[in-house]
Amino acid sequence: MSGTQISPDFCKKHPLQNNWTLWFDNPNGSRKQTTWGQTLRSVYTFDSIEDFWCLYNKILSPSKLIMGTDFHLFKEGIEPKWEDENCASGGKWTYLFPKSRSVGELDEYWLKLLLAMIGEQFSEPNEICGAVISIRQKQHRIALWTKTSSNEAHQLAVGRSFKTILGLAENDKILYMVHDDAIRLERKAKERYTV
Numbered sequence: 001m002s003g004t005q006i007s008p009d010f011c012k013k014h015p016l017q018n019n020w021t022l023w024f025d026n027p028n029g030s031r032k033q034t035t036w037g038q039t040l041r042s043v044y045t046f047d048s049i050e051d052f053w054c055l056y057n058k059i060l061s062p063s064k065l066i067m068g069t070d071f072h073l074f075k076e077g078i079e080p081k082w083e084d085e086n087c088a089s090g091g092k093w094t095y096l097f098p099k100s101r102s103v104g105e106l107d108e109y110w111l112k113l114l115l116a117m118i119g120e121q122f123s124e125p126n127e128i129c130g131a132v133i134s135i136r137q138k139q140h141r142i143a144l145w146t147k148t149s150s151n152e153a154h155q156l157a158v159g160r161s162f163k164t165i166l167g168l169a170e171n172d173k174i175l176y177m178v179h180d181d182a183i184r185l186e187r188k189a190k191e192r193y194t195v
Contacts, residue, residue: 013048017120019076020130021045022055026069045076052118062110063103065135073114074130080145082179087129091149091178091192093159095166097140106133109142109166116165117144123157142166149178149192159195 022043043059046052062071072080082088097106110133122128129145144162146155155176163174176193
């Protein structure tokens with residue numbers, strides 16, 4: 001063996017299958033909002049695991065956000081809005097985070113979900129649009145948005161994956177709401193699926 005050593009390339013980035021965009025929404029700002037989404041802002045788009053960690057380590061954890069704010073992480077080119085063509089026929093799985101749990105767990109759940117999404121760990125990765133964490137006074141919410149609400153088999157598979165990724169107990173429930181139902185029926189909309 002010669003005296004030449006092979007050194008690892010620490011500058012090499014590890015690309016992700018999809019590019020992802022972090023969005024931030026603070027509708028509690030000083031100006032009065034007339035249309036939903038006016039306060040929604042794109043923060044940063046990344047395409048490698050190293051860039052994800054750079055971003056993640058520079059932003060506040062969800063437990064440190066002020067009440068009423070949201071983080072959204074969506075595939076690049078998909079806006080976190082019901083009207084987006086990728087989301088219009090879809091819906092969302094939602095986990096209502098109990099106030100009795102530690103906010104550290106909220107941060108942990110959010111990170112687990114982000115890593116599973118960008119790592120394409122869901123059983124139906126093409127169904128995934130993105131995820132939202134909503135910080136609210138009454139109850140924080142973690143939601144996973146999907147593309148095709150009418151495909152029950154795919155939605156149930158995604159829901160089971162979501163529950164497993166978060167490490168939820170069997171008696172913890174997550175609910176699937178169809179965007180179109182929520183738009184048409186507002187507060188009277190019922191969940192379509194439960195896992």
